[in-house]
Amino acid sequence: MSTGMYEGAIQDLIDALGRLPGIGPKSAQRIAFHILQSDSEIAANLVEAVRTVKERVKFCTQCGNVSEETECRICRDPRRDGTKICVVEESKDVIAIERTREFRGKYHVLGGAISPIDGIGPDQLRIRELMQRLSDSTITEIILATDPNLEGEATATYLARLIKPMGINVSRLASGLPVGGDLEYADEVTLGRAFEGRTNL
Amino acid sequence: MRVLKLALTNFRSYKNLELEFPAGPTTFIGNNGSGKTNIAESLIYLAYLSSHRVSNNQPLISLGADQAIIRAEIESQGRTLQVDLEINANKANRARLNGNPVKSQREILGALQIIYFSPEDLDLVRGEPTHRRDFLDKLLITQSPRLAGVISDYERVVKQRNTLLKTRAPENALVPWTEQLITYGAQLSAERIKLVDDLNPYVAANYANLNEVKAASISYKSSTDNLSADVTHNVEILTARQIEVARQEQERGVSLIGPHRDDLHLQLGDFPAKGYASHGESWSMAISLRIGSYNLLKSEGAEPVLILDDIFAELDTARRQQLTSVTQMAEQTFITAAVESDLPAELLSTKFYVTPGEAKR
Numbered sequence: 001m002s003t004g005m006y007e008g009a010i011q012d013l014i015d016a017l018g019r020l021p022g023i024g025p026k027s028a029q030r031i032a033f034h035i036l037q038s039d040s041e042i043a044a045n046l047v048e049a050v051r052t053v054k055e056r057v058k059f060c061t062q063c064g065n066v067s068e069e070t071e072c073r074i075c076r077d078p079r080r081d082g083t084k085i086c087v088v089e090e091s092k093d094v095i096a097i098e099r100t101r102e103f104r105g106k107y108h109v110l111g112g113a114i115s116p117i118d119g120i121g122p123d124q125l126r127i128r129e130l131m132q133r134l135s136d137s138t139i140t141e142i143i144l145a146t147d148p149n150l151e152g153e154a155t156a157t158y159l160a161r162l163i164k165p166m167g168i169n170v171s172r173l174a175s176g177l178p179v180g181g182d183l184e185y186a187d188e189v190t191l192g193r194a195f196e197g198r199t200n201l
Numbered sequence: 202m203r204v205l206k207l208a209l210t211n212f213r214s215y216k217n218l219e220l221e222f223p224a225g226p227t228t229f230i231g232n233n234g235s236g237k238t239n240i241a242e243s244l245i246y247l248a249y250l251s252s253h254r255v256s257n258n259q260p261l262i263s264l265g266a267d268q269a270i271i272r273a274e275i276e277s278q279g280r281t282l283q284v285d286l287e288i289n290a291n292k293a294n295r296a297r298l299n300g301n302p303v304k305s306q307r308e309i310l311g312a313l314q315i316i317y318f319s320p321e322d323l324d325l326v327r328g329e330p331t332h333r334r335d336f337l338d339k340l341l342i343t344q345s346p347r348l349a350g351v352i353s354d355y356e357r358v359v360k361q362r363n364t365l366l367k368t369r370a371p372e373n374a375l376v377p378w379t380e381q382l383i384t385y386g387a388q389l390s391a392e393r394i395k396l397v398d399d400l401n402p403y404v405a406a407n408y409a410n411l412n413e414v415k416a417a418s419i420s421y422k423s424s425t426d427n428l429s430a431d432v433t434h435n436v437e438i439l440t441a442r443q444i445e446v447a448r449q450e451q452e453r454g455v456s457l458i459g460p461h462r463d464d465l466h467l468q469l470g471d472f473p474a475k476g477y478a479s480h481g482e483s484w485s486m487a488i489s490l491r492i493g494s495y496n497l498l499k500s501e502g503a504e505p506v507l508i509l510d511d512i513f514a515e516l517d518t519a520r521r522q523q524l525t526s527v528t529q530m531a532e533q534t535f536i537t538a539a540v541e542s543d544l545p546a547e548l549l550s551t552k553f554y555v556t557p558g559e560a561k562r
Contacts, residue, residue, distance in 0.1 A: 116364035150357055154377035188347040
């Protein structure tokens with residue numbers, strides 16, 4: 001690692017920014033100097049936003065999504081179909097699916113995926129809470145929307161084996177070709193998956 | 202296929218090195234520690250996205266630099282491809298093809314196909330099975346870059362599953378990983394079995410060419426009997442075998458079946474090469490594996506670049522001749538040596554003299 005070249009407060013800020021995901025030492029330095037040179041109002045707004053997010057934002061007691069109330073906006077909405085639950089890894093996956101406007105059911109946020117080398121097993125995820133929700137007999141369908149990688153697949157397999165014996169319909173999001181793309185640019189793994197998951201016309 | 206230009210920035214001992222190569226043999230001559238192998242290593246890294254000398258990237262990056270950069274212009278079947286690779290120590294590498302960033306560095310696999318020889322090749326015969334598995338896997342990646350994904354997924358599944366086994370996790374927690382172990386393991390076993398079948402006649406022929414008396418052959422030794430080149434068949438067999446070893450795995454805390462426990466068996470006459478082969482026979486076997494790989498790729502229409510790193514000092518006249526005759530078939534060969542007189546005259550048409558940080562014609 002490069003050694004700190006600045007003194008005191010500015011280096012403290014660079015170090016703090018550098019610990020954020022996706023920000024390397026050079027970006028941290030650029031952001032720090034941007035803050036230093038901008039209006040004190042902008043800096044104050046940032047400080048305030050960081051403080052309130054930690055104070056005010058909680059996790060929905062139902063689905064585990066981020067929320068300012070005990071229950072999130074989606075769980076409170078009576079128009080949402082309570083018989084379908086879409087299981088995702090993170091809150092940001094909820095936002096991604098919401099943008100499609102395809103799904104009108106409710107969500108369950110696990111808080112990650114099973115990964116033994118990172119010390120994350122079923123007990124570290126919100127799986128017990130999901131099972132509690134499923135004991136409510138109105139739920140008839142579960143859509144597993146974990147990431148299409150090794151850990152996401154393992155999590156989906158684990159959940160499917162747990163939920164299927166309860167007589168609930170379980171499905172997994174399809175993986176295949178990106179829409180609007182060219183077939184020739186798809187990598188072989190994606191193309192292979194798309195072949196496996198082909199549909200009848 | 203040949204490398205037209207190679208540029209290294211902050212790679213090992215080179216702050217800035219730019220070289221151009223003609224077709225045919227190019228030789229790097231320099232004292233021990235002058236940096237000859239670093240040049241060979243940069244090409245090996247470009248071909249496999251890993252070094253044959255170290256397992257992490259830090260030693261590849263010059264002291265005080267943030268990243269190392271390898272840039273190469275490669276000509277293949279009349280087309281020129283520019284490949285740029287930025288090697289990072291603590292985050293993912295970044296790559297570009299013809300100046301365009303690619304999503305994953307794996308997309309540059311296949312741009313440069315190589316077969317390399319190095320003093321460490323003796324480990325192929327005398328060393329642990331891991332050297333021979335790595336030999337097979339690298340050859341698979343050269344044949345079909347897609348398999349790099351299968352291999353790294355498989356390795357990660359084994360790691361995840363072993364971690365779980367060590368915590369004495371219940372059966373239902375293991376199942377998702379066992380399923381993926383079988384899926385990827387069945388594919389990798391099938392690919393390796395097919396490769397060894399295809400490679401065997403070439404290895405046998407090369408070994409015989411070295412005036413050795415005994416007959417050489419290679420076969421795939423799997424931790425599970427009856428596997429074949431058929432993936433679906435392997436899934437069935439591995440699934441059945443998995444049930445047999447389940448209890449033993451729980452007791453020992455490791456995954457006991459799958460391609461990570463397999464080996465490439467080398468046979469010389471009536472005995473396995475490991476433990477029985479003389480020093481000379483071991484070298485003949487190692488060289489036959491490498492030249493055989495070259496012959497196999499060539500028979501499939503590939504034109505790999507040959508890299509002979511510090512190998513001539515290890516060999517006697519007959520083996521040197523055999524190796525020199527292979528370079529005459531290759532479009533391009535890179536050779537490193539400490540002593541010029543170790544090399545046959547045919548290999549000295551293009552010479553670079555290497556001193557720390559520099560290479561000059």
